Amino acid sequence: MGTSTWTSMLRLELRRLPQHHCPRRSHMSDSSFHLMLEESTRVLYAEYLATPDAVLPNRDALVQAAAARGWSETAFADPAVTLFLNRCHTATEPFRLPVGEVRDGTFSLELDADHVVVLLELHAPQGGKPVRLSEVREAITKRQITYGLKQVTILDALRAGHCKSLVIAEGTPPVPGMSARFVSLLDELKPSSHDEDENALIDYRNLSHLLLVSPGAPLMRRVPAVQGLPGTDVFGHQIPPPPVSDQPFPNNLAGTKIDEEDPNLLRAAIAGVPKLAGDRMTVDPVVSVEAVDLTTGNINFDGSLQVRGDITAGMEVRVTGDIAVRGTIEAAHVEAGGDVKVNGGIIGVQSAAMTEEQDNPSLRIAHIVAGGSIKARFMVSAFVSAGKSISAEREIRQCEVLAGESVVVGRPGSRDGSIIGGKVRALKSIRAGRAGAPSGTPTMIQAGVNPHAAGKLAEVEKSRVRLLEEKSKLDKLMEVLDKRPDVGEQQVERIRGMFSSVVGELFALDSKIKAIQQEMIPTSDARIEIFRGVQAGVTLHYAGHQRTFMEEREGGKAVIEKGHIVLR
Known part of the structure; x- marks a missing residue:
């Protein structure tokens, strides 16, 4: 009291x-x-x-x-x-x-939900009798706790006279297994260069080559499931490991076949462009056109595209593979699941001849998005987003550029190329000869934070919400099936399998969310190199720091000295 x-x-x-x-x-x-x-x-x-x-x-x-x-x-x-x-x-x-x-000492035992841990809470007496070892043992026996008892811990607690949430018995948790996995072999098929410039981050001779496969080429390997190991609870009962899924290759994978001698190897059945989507791999034929304009209409298909001319203003192109353009990309909307290679340039400003559409600003911006890399001779007035690298031989002017890996402006091995105006952001590195313009054009350059992370996180969160809704529906369905003895065991097992698959996907998404959140934290492992100098109006974001240059400075590599960004 x-x-x-x-x-x-x-x-x-x-x-x-x-x-x-x-x-x-x-x-x-x-x-x-x-x-x-x-x-x-x-x-x-x-x-x-x-x-x-x-x-x-x-x-x-x-x-x-x-x-x-x-x-x-x-x-x-x-x-x-x-x-x-x-x-x-x-x-x-x-x-x-x-x-x-006058109060005697008291105690209580608490088990966790999985019956793997027993906690002791011991209250000291006030004038009365302390808790005796025999009382604790009697309670343990009454609860039928027989496995993993910590006798010395119990004695130490009784000597001390009090404790809170003390582990006095601990079982062995089960070891989770691993569901069947599907590993893409496409990286092994991509061509590599043996004559690289040691100072260049990107080999321009190999960048954005279309990946084509021949019949029989290995595409994907299935790694069979590994079953988990059972555990033991504090009652001495076995705890089964979480169920794992051992699904085979999906059926009807277009353009593919399973190896005759190795049922875990998927090969190409036809020549074409491979397409990867989760655990699905298909091979689609290559599409080639003279140009993308009003004669072809908008293009949207699974596969790769070769354009012998230009992609003209106002057109839309969406493919799941690579895009190779011999000419230029004007103010068009282009999306590729793989790489985009443009022999000419990407230019979002329309010609003066198109007078009817000049008042629409959206038609003046080229919109290029690629899951892989993007290469062009130059980029002007464009939104350019790549999951990997972005490179321009001459300049990037008044563009918004987002690269999941690096941005390089300049010819291979040279120190020329300019970034003028706009925003250029990359996760790993940015290299250019010059940044900014003598007129003081605002130019933002950022490295060390994945520019795609926020968008990716939003998409993954959407998928997670969808899977949680699906899991809730399966929960209710299994409750109904448990009350229906007339339902066949095969149907029940099918629903249980679907439930296990959804739980596995949720677990994978949670890991993916953690990885994406890590990419949103600024890192000092990235590099910004402006070889020949920066102009006034250039702002650098690097390693969690920011600096806007108020006058022209010599170039160099961005480093942090005394809490400030400097070029050395």
Whole structure:
């Protein structure tokens, strides 16, 4: 009890007792007071008899009287004892006041949801008896806890007299297995160069080559599932590992076939462009056109596209593979799941001849998005986004550029090429000869943060919400099936398999979310190199720092010195 509680009780008791003048003090035996325990509340009272020859009691007398009853000194509350003893000095009639409480030690056992851990909570006694080892053992036996007991831990806790959430028994959790995985072999098929410029981050001779496969080419390998290991709970019962999915290659994968001697290897059945989507791999024929204009209309298909001329303004192209353009890309909307290679340039400003559409600003911007890399001779007034690298031989002017890996402006091995105006962002590195313009054109350059991370996170969160809804529906469906004995076991197993698959996908998405969030944290591992100099108006974002140059500076590599970005 707190001091305020004891004070309230004492005031209540005092109001009940009549007030008189002080009695005559004289020597007497310990029978001048009694200790009484109220069983219902466990409150300890002291009653002073106030006989004519009573000897005034003291604290030692109270302690000795309590010990005779088997109670320890901790039963007494000091403020209450002081108030009682002081009251004895003025009492002429018997009175009773609370002086403490007598409570035995208590304990409780708690099991986690999986019955793998047992927690002990032990409360010290107050004047009463401590918890005995036999009591704890009796409770453990009653709960049928037999596995993983920590005997020494229990003894140490009883000696200490108290503990909270102490692990006194611990089972063995099951070891999760691994579902069947599908590993793409496409990277092994991509051509590589043996004559690279050691100073260049990108080999321009190999960048954006179309990946074509011949019949029989290996495309994907299936890694069979690995079953988990069972665990043991604190009752000694086996805990089965989480179920794993061992699904085979999906059926009807267009343009592919399973190897005759190796059922876990998928090969190309036809020549064409491979397409990867999760655990699905297909091969599609290559499409080749003279130009993308009003004669062809917009293009949208699964595969790769070769354009011998231009992609003209206002057109839309969406393919899942690569795009190779011999001419230029004007103010068009182009999306590729693979690489985009443009022999000419990407230019979003329309010609003056197109007078009817000049007032529409959206037609003046080229919009290029690629899951792989993008290469062009130059880029002007464009939105350019690549999952990997972006390179321009001459310049990037007034563009918004987002690269999942690097941005390089300039010919291979040279230190020319300019970034003028707009925003250029990349996860790993940005290299150019110059940045900005003498006129002070605002130019932003950022490296070290994945520019695609926010968008990717939003897409993954959407998928997660969809899977959670699907999981909820399957939960309800399994509850219904459990109450329907007429439903076949095969159908029940199919629903359970679907549920396990959804749970596995959710687990994979959670890991992906953590990886994407990590990419949103600025890192100092990235590089910004502006070889020949920066102009006023250029802003660098690097390693969590930002600097806007107010005048022309010599070029170099961005480093952090004394908390500021400098070029060295």
